[in-house]
Amino acid sequence: MKTVIIGSNHAGIAAANTLLDNYPGTEVVLIDRNTNLSYLGCGTALWVGRQIDGYEDLFYTNEEAFRKKGAKIFMESSVTSIDFNNKIVYFENKAGEKSEESYDKLILATGSKPIIPNIPGKDLEGLHFLKLFQEGQEVDHDMSREDVKTVAVIGAGYIGVEIAEAAKRRGKNVLLFDAMPTSLASYYDPEFTHNMDKNLEENGIELHFGELATEYKGDKRVTQLVTDKGTYDVDMVINAIGFTANSDLGKDHLETFRNGAYLVDNHQKTSDDSVYAVGDCATIYSNALEATTYIALATNAVRSGIVAGHNVGGTELDAIGVQGSNGISIFGYNMVSTGLSVAAAKKAEIDVDYTDFEDLQKPGFIKENAPVKIRIVYEKSSRRIVGAQLASTEDISANIHMFSLAIQEHVTIDKLKLLDIFFLPHFNQPYNYITMAALRAK
Numbered sequence: 503m504k505t506v507i508i509g510s511n512h513a514g515i516a517a518a519n520t521l522l523d524n525y526p527g528t529e530v531v532l533i534d535r536n537t538n539l540s541y542l543g544c545g546t547a548l549w550v551g552r553q554i555d556g557y558e559d560l561f562y563t564n565e566e567a568f569r570k571k572g573a574k575i576f577m578e579s580s581v582t583s584i585d586f587n588n589k590i591v592y593f594e595n596k597a598g599e600k601s602e603e604s605y606d607k608l609i610l611a612t613g614s615k616p617i618i619p620n621i622p623g624k625d626l627e628g629l630h631f632l633k634l635f636q637e638g639q640e641v642d643h644d645m646s647r648e649d650v651k652t653v654a655v656i657g658a659g660y661i662g663v664e665i666a667e668a669a670k671r672r673g674k675n676v677l678l679f680d681a682m683p684t685s686l687a688s689y690y691d692p693e694f695t696h697n698m699d700k701n702l703e704e705n706g707i708e709l710h711f712g713e714l715a716t717e718y719k720g721d722k723r724v725t726q727l728v729t730d731k732g733t734y735d736v737d738m739v740i741n742a743i744g745f746t747a748n749s750d751l752g753k754d755h756l757e758t759f760r761n762g763a764y765l766v767d768n769h770q771k772t773s774d775d776s777v778y779a780v781g782d783c784a785t786i787y788s789n790a791l792e793a794t795t796y797i798a799l800a801t802n803a804v805r806s807g808i809v810a811g812h813n814v815g816g817t818e819l820d821a822i823g824v825q826g827s828n829g830i831s832i833f834g835y836n837m838v839s840t841g842l843s844v845a846a847a848k849k850a851e852i853d854v855d856y857t858d859f860e861d862l863q864k865p866g867f868i869k870e871n872a873p874v875k876i877r878i879v880y881e882k883s884s885r886r887i888v889g890a891q892l893a894s895t896e897d898i899s900a901n902i903h904m905f906s907l908a909i910q911e912h913v914t915i916d917k918l919k920l921l922d923i924f925f926l927p928h929f930n931q932p933y934n935y936i937t938m939a940a941l942r943a944k
C-alpha cells in the first residue's frame with residue numbers, strides 16, 4: 503500500500519509518523535513546497551520578542567528523520583495538480599523539474615493561508631503576514647531596522663496580540679487594530695477581553711478597536727495606515743486577520759465546507775474514498791456546537807493526522823471531536839478557554855446561561871497569590887457544559903483540560919457542584935473557584 507502525503511507540517515508529520523511507526527512495510531511519500539518542516543509558529547512571537555534565545559529549537563523533526571524511517575520525502579516541491587481518477591500526484595521542484603507519484607491513498611495536509619486584506623497599497627514594502635518561519639524571519643529583520651519605530655498590527659486575535667507584545671518588547675510604538683470592539687473576541691466574552699485590553703494598554707500598546715483598515719499608503723514602503731477612523735504614521739504593518747483553508751488542489755473534486763475546507767468524516771476521509779484530509783485544510787467536529795466546523799490549531803492538526811494515519815494503515819479509529827481549547831499569555835497575564843463563549847453560543851443560536859466567580863487562587867495567608875476569574879457556560883435546556891474561560895496572572899492553564907473533557911462527555915453543570923477537587927494551600931483554596939462557580943449556577 504502506498505500513501506502520498508501532501509504537506510509535511512504538523513498534520514502531515516503526524517499522519518506520516520503514525521503510518522511509519524505502526525504499519526511496517528507501508529510505503530509513504532511526503533511532498534512539501536517549503537524548505538523546512540515542523541516549525542512551531544507559536545514560538546515566533548517568543549523569539550521575535552527576545553523571550554527565547556533564537557528559533558533553532560522551534561523545529562521538532564527534519565527530512566532525515568523520515569528518510570531513516572524509510573519514507574520518501576520531497577522538500578521544496580510544489581504539488582501542481584492531482585489526477586483523482588487515475589490516482590496520480592504531479593509536482594515540480596524549485597529547479598522546475600516535473601515529477602509524479604501514484605498513490606493508493608492520498609492524505610491532503612496542505613494547511614491554511616493567512617487572509618489577505620484586499621485594500622489599496624497591499625503590495626508596498628513593510629507589510630507582513632505571520633504564518634511561515636520565513637515570514638517570522640522577515641518580521642524579525644524588519645524590526646531590527648533603526649528607522650522602524652512604529653508598528654501597526656491589524657487583527658487582535660491570537661497572532662496579533664502575541665506579535666504586538668513582541669514588538670513592544672523590541673521597544674517599538676505599537677498600534678493594535680481590530681474590527682471588533684475588543685481583542686480576542688472570537689475566544690472570550692467581553693468580561694475577559696476587557697482585562698486583556700487593560701493589560702495591553704498598561705504595557706504601552708495603543709488600542710484601536712472597532713476600526714477597519716481601508717488603505718496602506720507610501721511610496722515604495724508603507725508610511726501610513728488609513729482606517730475608517732483616521733490616518734496613522736507607521737513604519738511597518740503586520741496583518742493577522744485569520745486563516746482560511748488551503749484547499750486549492752482538491753476544491754473542484756472534493757466536497758468542501760463554507761470556508762473551503764475539505765469536509766471530512768470521523769475517519770478524516772473526504773468525499774473521495776481514497777483521499778483523506780487533515781489539519782488546517784480540513785473540517786473538524788465540535789462537541790460544543792455538536793456540528794462540523796473549522797478550527798485552525800496545531801493541536802487539532804496533530805490529532806487529525808493520527809486518526810487519518812491509523813485509518814489509512816488499516817485500523818479503524820474514530821475522531822472524538824474537539825473543543826477548540828486554547829490559551830494565551832501576554833505580559834504575564836494568562837487566559838485559557840475551551841468550547842463556546844456566551845457570544846459564540848449566541849452566534850450559533852445555542853441558548854446558554856453562564857456562571858462567573860472570582861477569587862484568589864490560594865488562601866489569603868499565601869503571599870504569592872493572585873485573583874482568578876472563571877466563567878462556565880452551559881446550555882439552558884440540557885444543562886450540559888459548552889464552554890469555560892479562565893484568566894489570571896497565576897498559571898491556571900491546566901484547569902481547562904477538565905472542562906474540555908466535560909464538554910466532550912456532555913457533563914452537566916450540576917455534576918460539577920460536588921466534584922472532588924483536592925485542596926492544598928500551595929495550589930488552591932478549600933472552597934475552590936470551580937466549585938463556587940458551579941454552585942452559583944441558576
Ligand SMILES: Cc1cc2nc3c(=O)[nH]c(=O)nc-3n(C[C@H](O)[C@H](O)[C@H](O)COP(=O)(O)OP(=O)(O)OC[C@H]3O[C@@H](n4cnc5c(N)ncnc54)[C@H](O)[C@@H]3O)c2cc1C
Pocket residue numbers: 508509510511512513514533534535536542543544545546547579580581582611612613614615632633634661748751780781782783798799800801802803
Ligand atoms: C504565528 C502562529 C502561532 C501559532 N500558535 C499556535 C499555538 O500556540 N497553538 C496552536 O495550537 N496553534 C497555533 N498556531 C496554528 C498552527 O500553526 C496551525 O494550526 C498548524 O500549523 C496547522 O498545521 P497543518 O500541518 O495542518 O498546516 P500548515 O502548518 O499550514 O502546513 C501545511 C503544509 O503544506 C504545505 N503545502 C501546502 N500546499 C502545498 C502544495 N501545493 N504542495 C506542496 N506542499 C504544500 C506547506 O508548505 C506546509 O508545510 C499558530 C500559527 C501561527 C502562524
Ligand SMILES: NC(=O)C1=CN([C@@H]2O[C@H](COP(=O)(O)OP(=O)(O)OC[C@H]3O[C@@H](n4cnc5c(N)ncnc54)[C@H](O)[C@@H]3O)[C@@H](O)[C@H]2O)C=CC1
Pocket residue numbers: 544619656657658659660661662664679680681682685686687688713714715742743744745797798799828829830
Ligand atoms: N495561542 C494559540 O493557540 C494560537 C493560535 N493561533 C491560531 O492560528 C490561527 C490564525 O490566527 P489569527 O490570524 O490571529 O486569527 P484569529 O482568528 O485568532 O484572529 C483574527 C482577528 O482578526 C480580526 N479581523 C478579521 N478581519 C478583520 C479586518 N478586516 N480588520 C481588522 N480586524 C479583523 C478578528 O476580529 C480577529 O480578532 C487561528 O486559528 C488561531 O487560533 C495563532 C496564534 C496563537
